[in-house]
Every structure is written in structure tokens, then in C-alpha cells.
Amino acid sequence: MAVLEKSKLIGTVAALLCSPDRETGLEKARVDRLDMTFDGIVGDCHSGRGYQSDSRMLAQYKRATPVANTRQVSILSDEELREVAGLLGIAELKPEWVGANLVTSGIADITLLPPSTRMMFSSGATLIVDGENAPCRYVGDVIEKHHPGQGVAFPKLARNKRGLVAWVEREGGISVGDEIVLHIPPQRMYPHA
Numbered sequence: 001m002a003v004l005e006k007s008k009l010i011g012t013v014a015a016l017l018c019s020p021d022r023e024t025g026l027e028k029a030r031v032d033r034l035d036m037t038f039d040g041i042v043g044d045c046h047s048g049r050g051y052q053s054d055s056r057m058l059a060q061y062k063r064a065t066p067v068a069n070t071r072q073v074s075i076l077s078d079e080e081l082r083e084v085a086g087l088l089g090i091a092e093l094k095p096e097w098v099g100a101n102l103v104t105s106g107i108a109d110i111t112l113l114p115p116s117t118r119m120m121f122s123s124g125a126t127l128i129v130d131g132e133n134a135p136c137r138y139v140g141d142v143i144e145k146h147h148p149g150q151g152v153a154f155p156k157l158a159r160n161k162r163g164l165v166a167w168v169e170r171e172g173g174i175s176v177g178d179e180i181v182l183h184i185p186p187q188r189m190y191p192h193a
Contacts, residue, residue, distance in 0.1 A: 004184065004185055005183065005186075006181065007184050009181075010181055011106035011182075012178065013103070013175065013176050015100075016030065016032065016175075017029060017096060017100050018044045020043050020044065022045035025142070026098075026142055027097060028096055028100065033176075036127075036173065036174060037168065039072075040168060041101060046072055046101070048072075050068055051071070052064040052066060053067045071130065071165040072165075072168055073102055073167065074101045074163060075103075075104065075119075075166055076100045076103050076104070076110070076162075077110040078103060078105045079107075080161040080163065081095060083161055084154075084157060084162075087157040088143070088150050088151075090143075090150050097139065099138075099139065107180070110163060110164060111132055111164060113182070114129070114185055115130060115185075116129065116185045117183065117184050118169065119180050120181045121179070123173050123174060123175065124170060125170055125173065125174050126169045126170035127169065128166055130164070130166055130167060131165065132162065135155045135156075139158075139162075140154035140155055
């Protein structure tokens with residue numbers, strides 16, 4: 001297990017979202033609770049222990065290579081959603097438009113949390129942060145439907161503010177209002193990169 005320290009950083013679950021059908025598009029619907037298993041969110045289109053690699057992994061694998069699913073959960077924060085909305089010049093950037101599953105409140109700069117951070121929920125469920133979820137044009141396309149002329153700038157303006165992807169380490173339910181405690185690994189720079 002990674003060397004982790006329980007931090008004093010505590011947030012809350014502000015919103016939960018789910019979509020059973022990837023074919024309907026990126027947008028997700030709000031729910032009061034998500035049940036998490038080792039396969040991810042029960043009933044969500046991104047659940048599963050594995051998936052086929054895509055354009056995000058072309059530097060590592062040929063497209064459609066079977067890989068472990070470390071993108072089971074998409075995490076954003078209220079704070080960063082508001083910040084990106086301001087940069088875009090719109091009143092609100094809804095998490096439904098961004099394909100989020102979990103929106104937090106009270107955790108500053110959530111996108112910058114290091115990989116292997118554990119997000120431990122008051123229910124006992126635990127997520128492991130894989131890494132940053134890079135902003136993409138697909139989210140920009142959804143924003144464009146709601147705010148014509150504003151969505152095209154999303155990939156550039158949301159850099160380092162698009163949230164994280166994570167996978168389930170401990171099963172359990174997560175509800176709106178649950179507390180989140182972060183267990184963060186030591187932050188060191190690898191000198192040979």
C-alpha cells in the first residue's frame with residue numbers, strides 16, 4: 001500500500017450523478033445515492049473492472065487494448081466548477097454537463113490532488129485517485145448547446161480545473177452530504193522525469 005497520511009482536509013459530497021447509457025451522451029442525472037462496488041458505480045455507464053483503451057492512452061497502448069478501469073468515477077468540485085464558469089463567462093457550469101459522478105465541496109484545488117490519494121467517505125466507501133481528468137472538446141460541445149459560443153474555450157480554460165478520475169478501493173454507498181476525509185501520499189518530485 002502507498003505511504004499515506006490522514007490529512008486535516010475534510011470535504012462533503014455536494015452532488016451525485018449517474019447515467020446508465022453512454023450512447024445518450026456525456027450528460028448525467030442527479031441522484032441522492034451511489035452504490036459503489038469493485039466494478040465501480042452500480043448502474044453507471046463507466047462501471048466495470050476493465051475497458052478498452054482509447055485515445056487518452058495511445059502513448060501506452062494501441063487503441064482497444066484491454067486495460068484496468070481506473071476511470072470508474074469522475075470527480076469535480078463546486079469550487080472549480082464555479083471558477084471555470086467564471087473563466088467561460090457563464091453564470092453556471094452544471095456538473096451534469098461535464099459528465100461528473102461526484103461533486104465535492106470544501107476541498108480546494110481538487111484537480112491537483114496527487115495520484116494514490118484516498119478519498120474516504122463517512123459511509124466507509126473509499127476511492128483511489130488515479131489522476132487528473134483532462135478537459136476535452138466533448139464537454140465543450142455540451143456547454144455549447146446551453147451557451148452558444150462559450151463551449152469551444154472549455155478545453156483551454158479548464159486545464160488543471162477539470163477534476164479527477166478514481167476507482168473503488170472499498171465498497172459502500174455514498175450519499176449527498178457525506179463527509180470526505182483525504183489520505184494523501186507524500187509529495188515528491190521524481191528527479192529523472
